[in-house]
Amino acid sequence: MTSHRRPKQPNRTRVTVLTTAAAAAVALSANAADATPRQRLGKDEVEAKVAKLYEQAEQATEKYNGANEKQQKLQKEISAVQDSVARGQQELNTLRDALGALATTQYRSGGIDPSVQLLLSSDPDHFLARASTLDQLGSRQADALRKIQGRQRQLAQERAEATEKLKALATTRTELGNRKREVQGKLAEAQKLLNTLTAKERSALAAEQRRADRSSAERVGIGRQTPASGRAAAAFSAARSQIGKPYVRGATGPSSYDCSGLTSWAYAQADVSIPRTSEAQSGIGTRLTRSQLQVGDLVFFFNDLHHVGLYAGNGQILHAPRTGTVVRYESMDTIGGPFMFGVRV
Known part of the structure; x- marks a missing residue:
């Protein structure tokens, strides 16, 4: 008679133990492989690798210097533009004050002339575009309005220029930081390699460096x-x-x-x-x-x-x-x- 009983399921606890044991065996195997001593680089190999890292650090240094020089130039240019904007705003305020004084005088005399109202408008460009309006102005008033108009346009251009330079400065500062980290990374990597040398090997390298420096100083001719x-x-x-x-x-x-x-x-x-x-x-x-x-x-x-x-x-x-x-x-x-x-x- 055929049995219809289900096969016995493995004990869940037993499965967990076996799985854990297998994982531990794999880990021990991996650790054993890692424990295999790596071949330490010799003094000459370390010296060559360090020299290459120093060369890369110098490359990054020159790029850092270029970014730093660009930053200083931009800062000077921004300062100059901002000074010009401040002077222009002061001049514009003086021109408007003069027109305001004229309006006050006319008001006390019985009312403000329409042409003076025009001069005090916040949007003189709109009125200057209407040639007929200029016919209503005296030459002195028309000149004052043109000066205000010209100064406003110049200030707008200078402010836009300052904004663009500030954006360029922010980009340059980011590059500067990246280059600095690149240099520091190369130097740190070189130092890490040097630290793998024995005290005797480090002493030998230092002696070679001193000989190179001393030889340089002796080349009097x-x-x-x-x-x-x-x-x-x-x-x-x-x-x-x-x-x-x-x-x-x-x-x-x-x-x-x-x-x-x-x-x-x-x-x-x-x-x-x-x-x-x-x-x-x-x-x-x-x-x-x-x-x-x-x-x-x-x-x-x-x-x-x-x-x-x-x-x-x-x-x-x-x-x-x-x-x-x-x-x-x-x-x-x-x-x-x-x-x-x-x-x-």
């Missing part, structure tokens, strides 16, 4: 070749006086510099104003090949021109390299990126 010009000589001399000062993002001296901060400061000491960023500096003066370079010429590196220094002669440049370094001499062949061209200011 550099810069004695013929300078590009008197102002190039003055700029180079100023930059040379800053050897040993630290690289700091966004700094323009006199206690610290970034790459374009050093070059713009140096030329300022020669009474020559050049743009703030490396990209903008690359667009001034006369462009040069490597064989045409003379002491004091600007030299640009990397495809996006994010690094700049001053040519020092004998294939050397004087520059502020990157975070963790100081203003120093260095061979053009060890910058880490290709030489693009020079510029004679």
Whole structure:
């Protein structure tokens, strides 16, 4: 006889226990895999990765500098427009006060002339559009009305200009914040890598850096070749006086510099104003090949021109390299990126 009894269902508690056990087994397996020691990067690998991060940080720094310069320019322009608006409003108020005084005088004399009522209208453009109205005005009153009309239009344009500049300023400030976070992120990532080194490896890296700085300071013969010009000589001399000062993002001296901060400061000491960023500096003066370079010429590196220094002669440049370094001499062949061209200011 065939049995019609339902098969016995597994105990719910037992299923839960089995499921939990299986999950625990998977977790233990995953943890065991994670526990496998990862191969630690060697000193040379860390150094290469850190150098790349510092290069990316410098790229972001130059973009930060550009946004900062744009912000300062916009702030000056907005201030100028707002001052002009304030002066224009004061002038407009004076013109209206004069018309108001005329209306008061006429009122006391028995009533306000229709032409004066027109002058006090909040919408003089509407009435000026009616040529017949001008015939009712005296020349003095017509001139006053035209002045009010012109000042109102000018103020409207200036206010619109100020509004647009304020929008651009807000956008630029957002970009500035993004660039700053990008730089900080790259530097933090580089520091994290450096922290994986042993104390002995970190000491060796620091010693290499000190040797590079000391070697730079000992190159006393550099810069004695013929300078590009008197102002190039003055700029180079100023930059040379800053050897040993630290690289700091966004700094323009006199206690610290970034790459374009050093070059713009140096030329300022020669009474020559050049743009703030490396990209903008690359667009001034006369462009040069490597064989045409003379002491004091600007030299640009990397495809996006994010690094700049001053040519020092004998294939050397004087520059502020990157975070963790100081203003120093260095061979053009060890910058880490290709030489693009020079510029004679």
